[in-house]
Amino acid sequence: MNICVLTKQVPDTDSSIRINDLSDDIVLDGLKMIMNPYDEYAVEEAVKTCQSIPGSKSTVMTLGEGSSKSILITSLAMGMDEAVRIEDPGGEEDCYKTAIILSRVLGEMDFDLIFVGKSAFDDNASSVGALVAEFLGVPYVSNVVKFEITGDDSLKIHREKESGADVVCVSLPCVISCEKGLNRPRYPKLMKLMKANKKNIPVRSIDSLGFTDVEINGFEKTKTLGLITPPCRPPGKMLEGEPEEVISELFRELREVVKVV
Amino acid sequence: MSQRLWTIVFTKDDKISRESLEVISAAKQMGKDIDLTIEAIFAGHKISVEDYRELLHQGIDRVYIIDHKDFRDFNLGAMKELISEMAEKYSPSIILMPANVYGKELAPSLSGMLKTGLLADCIEIRHRDGFLECTRPIYAGRILSKVKLDCDGVKIASIRPHVYPVPETVDEVTTEVEIVQYNGFSGAGAVIREIQETLGGMDISEANIIVSGGKGMKSAENFALLEDLARLLGGAVGASRSAVDEGWRPHHDQVGQTGKVVMPDLYIACGISGAVQHLVGMNRSKCIVAINKDPDAPIMKIADYAIVGDLFEMIPILTEKFRKCRTGG
């Protein structure tokens, strides 16, 4: 079985995210960059699946600038076999563009299964996986929390939704987006990180994929007009003292002032 | 000339889902700025008028009914095929749908199929100078981004649930009903075999009141305290990721970056420190109460009422007060 994982580099979710002076991006200077948290489930599931089926091969891929090599190294240390980085063409970050570039590379490969994370911490659009599936002409299932190979070319998976889960049957090849709960991603061991660090990671340029600049421009369907910080909440009240008194006051406020109950 | 706007309707427990009605609100809001013909697409199996009557009272122009066995459950392949066939015939300008789990599968798939742009998970959508423009949360809600669609052809957007209100219904029915034929999906796709409604209580993202517990609850059993209070208030119980990771609560009750985003009228956070990944899931609640031993916990800085103290002392007193008030004591 040939398995691919699509991943991207994002700021650590603990870091303080600030908007730049032009209000068109965040300040990236000094931010710690990590593998998008949901992608860890994708890598783990790919590694696990490969281990369970002899003769399988796993490839991790990212579209990103040079620094994003580090998440590919992490993936290799977690057990992925191969890694590819596609050089980011710059310009507007747009899901459609990202997906069409990724699917061009995937189209050159022989794959049975593609894992992606449920959503990316930075863009939150949850769209690239579905778009890639569409461009490759294969089925897509999102938010997968349980994954089972039931036959040579079929899967039984659980898609988590607002009120429970759907048990879904789907045939290979397909694209699966991974939700928390699917597995427990392993930590890459230091030894393995050191070994992965030495591995040659091929870089694909946009030119090598046969896209012209005009085409790439045409894939940018959206334009960011500006970023804003969500409005702050007005300061609240701190209530301290005897539990009975404090709760009496809270109870009164909730009923009379807030009128929520 | 009037532009055609479509809203995609999803059902939940055989009823039209609240999110789908909220999308109609978003459409009507947009209709104040430009001349729109608003039409809803309702696909299902063995449909009776009762199933879609609610749509006839939303003051929209038309409802398309598509009755086919492929639409008994959500079927991404069939849905996108149906809508793209219909789009070819009717040339809509805009397609809106809820950004729930199904909508987040359908919207990007359609955008790929129709080779057009998508605004995903919008909290506000508007039409300006001939463009579709939205505000959408990025970085898990820590930043808001204003984005416009810069493409030809039909424009697609998904609308985050529970931001727009459910529209006011109208008594008079002027909505037309049109039946559309669909021949069935032949491609490879994902098919639902079984639906597991694992949700014991209420879906927290639909609750008006949420009582939420964190690591400070110390055990699964102690959540009974919060359940008592939530039951009295007609609310639901939520949890922080730590409480979920401990196995005290199911993942679908988790609030935050890797859980649900909630916007209830009242959010009571008990023994939750307020890590940024939790805050982004609840900081748009109307009123926030935090009960925490530590006055410096980050949740205390954003709470409208920050109660300093032991939750095991405080919660029972609060519950008792509401109980008395309920029973008229």
Ligand SMILES: Cc1cc2nc3c(=O)[nH]c(=O)nc-3n(C[C@H](O)[C@H](O)[C@H](O)COP(=O)(O)OP(=O)(O)OC[C@H]3O[C@@H](n4cnc5c(N)ncnc54)[C@H](O)[C@@H]3O)c2cc1C
């Ligand atoms: C990628 C990523 C995604 C994440 N996603 C989420 C998410 O979706 N949701 C989420 O919640 N977290 C998420 N987290 C985790 C988050 O960073 C915090 O670790 C978590 O929210 C902490 O949970 P907590 O507040 O329950 O626990 P703690 O931080 O341990 O806080 C417990 C609090 O309880 C108080 N307390 C203890 N005993 C009592 C008592 N008797 N009475 C009153 N107060 C008491 C303490 O003072 C403390 O403030 C994520 C983290 C990462 C890295």
